[in-house]
Amino acid sequence: MKILVINSGSSSIKYQLFNMEQEEVLAKGLVERIGIDGSCLEQEASTGEVIELETEIADHAAGMELVIESLTDENKGVITGVDEVNAVGHRVVQGGKSFSESVIVDEEVKEEIEKWSNLAPLHNPPNLMGIEVCEKLMPHAQQVAVFDTAFHQTMPKEAYTYGLPYEYYEKYALRRYGFHGTSHKFVAQAVAQELEKDLEELKVITCHLGNGASITAVKNGQSYDTSMGLTPLEGLVMGTRCGDLDPAAIPFIMEQEDLSPAEIDNLMNQESGLLGLSGVSSDMRDIEQAAEAGNERAVLALDVFSYRVKKYIGSYVAAMNGVDAVVFTAGIGENGIGIRESICQDLEHLGIKLDSAKNDVRGKVQEISADDSQVKVFVVPTNEELVIARDTEELIG
Ligand code: AMP
Numbered sequence: 001m002k003i004l005v006i007n008s009g010s011s012s013i014k015y016q017l018f019n020m021e022q023e024e025v026l027a028k029g030l031v032e033r034i035g036i037d038g039s040c041l042e043q044e045a046s047t048g049e050v051i052e053l054e055t056e057i058a059d060h061a062a063g064m065e066l067v068i069e070s071l072t073d074e075n076k077g078v079i080t081g082v083d084e085v086n087a088v089g090h091r092v093v094q095g096g097k098s099f100s101e102s103v104i105v106d107e108e109v110k111e112e113i114e115k116w117s118n119l120a121p122l123h124n125p126p127n128l129m130g131i132e133v134c135e136k137l138m139p140h141a142q143q144v145a146v147f148d149t150a151f152h153q154t155m156p157k158e159a160y161t162y163g164l165p166y167e168y169y170e171k172y173a174l175r176r177y178g179f180h181g182t183s184h185k186f187v188a189q190a191v192a193q194e195l196e197k198d199l200e201e202l203k204v205i206t207c208h209l210g211n212g213a214s215i216t217a218v219k220n221g222q223s224y225d226t227s228m229g230l231t232p233l234e235g236l237v238m239g240t241r242c243g244d245l246d247p248a249a250i251p252f253i254m255e256q257e258d259l260s261p262a263e264i265d266n267l268m269n270q271e272s273g274l275l276g277l278s279g280v281s282s283d284m285r286d287i288e289q290a291a292e293a294g295n296e297r298a299v300l301a302l303d304v305f306s307y308r309v310k311k312y313i314g315s316y317v318a319a320m321n322g323v324d325a326v327v328f329t330a331g332i333g334e335n336g337i338g339i340r341e342s343i344c345q346d347l348e349h350l351g352i353k354l355d356s357a358k359n360d361v362r363g364k365v366q367e368i369s370a371d372d373s374q375v376k377v378f379v380v381p382t383n384e385e386l387v388i389a390r391d392t393e394e395l396i397g
Pocket of ligand 1: 209210211212239282283284285286330331332335336337362
């Protein structure tokens with residue numbers, strides 16, 4: 001069975017075509033700058049063949065047509081016709097309270113995705129657009145929606161409820177939802193496999209540390225709490241997002257700087273985090289380099305980042321009454337040797353102790369805890385596309 005996985009953003013389409021027999025990626029690619037100058041497609045096939053196109057791509061429909069042309073390209077493609085694609089799995093960011101698992105797309109599902117757009121105005125509309133374009137271009141293939149929020153629908157009320165007047169929950173479904181669900185689920189399952197235990201028997205803390213970052217307490221196989229909230233802004237300090245702060249700071253800055261709601265939203269999402277703290281970059285590698293060269297604000301950004309993760313780990317040990325394993329994933333989690341070291345420093349009282357030699361690893365599954373560490377610590381590369389492909393395969397049977 002061949003499954004196409006689509007992540008459709010406001011001006012981009014990321015895709016991977018899987019052959020599910022071996023769970024092998026036949027080709028992956030990216031369409032960028034849709035609707036703006038310099039739009040392009042890049043595709044790499046498992047054969048090593050690369051397609052690079054720079055051409056006008058007016059909208060998502062044109063972008064998807066180009067994806068299909070590239071996948072079926074006579075010389076550099078990987079399939080002979082689009083009818084070889086059995087199903088399409090779509091990443092959808094916000095499923096709200098409506099979806100606790102992946103679903104086959106029908107009219108009702110599309111209406112729900114549209115309904116939850118008010119909580120994810122930058123993500124759900126392009127996700128939905130990707131679905132609708134694929135329905136038109138591949139009418140033979142079933143479409144499946146896989147939600148970032150679904151895994152976290154098991155959170156108990158006390159974890160997802162804000163201390164705001166209850167009527168806002170009733171009126172606007174204003175509560176914590178959590179994101180990166182597919183990644184947290186994938187790495188938690190991988191850890192259970194490494195430990196040769198059932199995930200249902202384990203308490204795992206999953207640290208997804210990428211440009212966007214979140215941390216989840218996975219108790220007995222279910223998400224028990226997670227750091228992102230109503231939107232992906234809450235929680236950890238991220239590349240350009242501030243994460244947790246005193247909500248009173250928001251009206252204060254708005255008044256002092258004469259900012260509109262849209263402007264403060266942009267400030268907290270695009271100009272804060274590692275970028276805002278360091279003044280150097282949102283990219284962890286640049287910050288580490290600047291810190292090494294003695295840039296004090298870069299050092300501060302590193303310290304704030306690690307300290308916030310450490311605090312969340314401690315709070316999730318308390319929330320779950322213990323922890324069996326901690327896992328690091330995504331760009332920083334998989335590669336940030338120094339960051340992992342500083343997060344885990346002085347956590348011996350929680351039973352967490354790293355082995356520096358084992359921790360000297362990037363981008364592969366490895367246990368990195370010391371032999372006498374009560375809690376096992378792992379690095380596991382995430383693979384959200386594979387989770388989407390697996391869910392899609394399972395649903396269409
Ligand atoms: P992601 O969003 O998962 O692609 O992760 C992007 C983040 O991972 C960026 O902040 C990168 O700087 C960071 N990253 C990638 N490679 C490394 C590395 N070798 N050391 C530290 N951070 C890294």
